[in-house]
C-alpha cells in the first residue's frame with residue numbers, strides 16, 4: 127500500500143492510465159478516499175519558506191526528522207510567571223461565573239480534567255508575545271509550508287489527580303503528510319508526575335504500519351474513531367521499529383513543538399497541575 131500511495135502521490139511520473147489501474151486493482155474504498163484527501167491537500171499546500179536564519183534551519187531539520195523539538199528556556203521566567211498568575215485568575219472567574227472575557231471562548235466541563243480558554247490574548251494581552259511570535263512562525267513555515275495559519279491561542283489547564291481525558295491514550299491527530307503543528311509553552315515546571323506530554327519520535331512519517339488507521343481517519347473522522355493505538359500495539363511498534371518514547375518533562379518557559387501526525391499522548395496527573403499556552407498551525411479551509 128505504502129509504495130502504491132507514494133507512486134500515486136507522484137502522479138505526474140506514472141501517468142493517468144496507470145493511476146486508474148493501480149487505484150482499482152489494489153486499493154479499498156477507504157484507501158482511495160485517503161489518497162484523494164492527501165492529493166488535494168498537497169495541491170493546496172505551498173512549499174516551505176526558505177529561512178536565512180541558521181538556527182531556524184537547524185531546528186527545522188530536527189523537527190522534520192523526529193516530528194518533535196523542544197526549545198529550552200524559550201521565554202523568560204518572569205514572563206511565564208506573570209502569565210500564569212493571570213491565567214489562574216481567569217480560570218477562577220470562569221468557575222465562578224461560567225463566563226470568559228469578550229472575544230474569548232472556553233471549554234469547561236467539571237467531569238473533564240482539561241479546561242481551556244481560547245483566544246486568550248483578548249483576556250491577557252501579554253500572551254500576544256507568544257501567540258504572535260514571528261520567530262516561531264518562521265520555524266513552522268520553514269519546516270512545513272508557507273500556507274500554514276495559526277489559530278487556537280489558548281491556555282490548557284490540566285487539574286484533577288487520577289482523572290482521565292480523551293487524549294490519554296496513544297494516538298495521532300492527522301494522517302501523515304497532513305500538517306497539524308502544535309506548540310506548547312510550559313507555564314509551570316512539568317515532571318513525570320504532573321501530566322507530561324508524551325511523543326514517539328519518527329512516527330509522523332508515512333509508513334505501511336499506519337496506513338490502515340489513516341484510511342479510517344479520513345473515512346470515520348466524525349465518529350472520532352481513528353488513530354488510536356492500544357498499549358499492546360504500541361509495544362509491538364516500539365519493538366519492530368525501535369521507536370523510543372519521549373516524556374516531555376521540562377521547566378516553565380520551555381517550548382515543545384510537535385507534528386500532531388506523530389503518535390502522542392497526554393498523561394494522567396499523579397500530583398499538581400499543568401498549565402500550557404498552545405497554538406496550532408494548519409492549512410485553513412479557505
Ligand SMILES: O=C(O)CCC(=O)C(=O)O
Pocket residue numbers: 293299308321322323324386390391392393
Ligand atoms: O495535553 C497533552 O499533553 C496532549 C494532548 C493532545 O493529544 C493534543 O493536543 O493533540
Ligand SMILES: [Fe+2]
Pocket residue numbers: 293297298299386390
Ligand atoms: Fe492529540
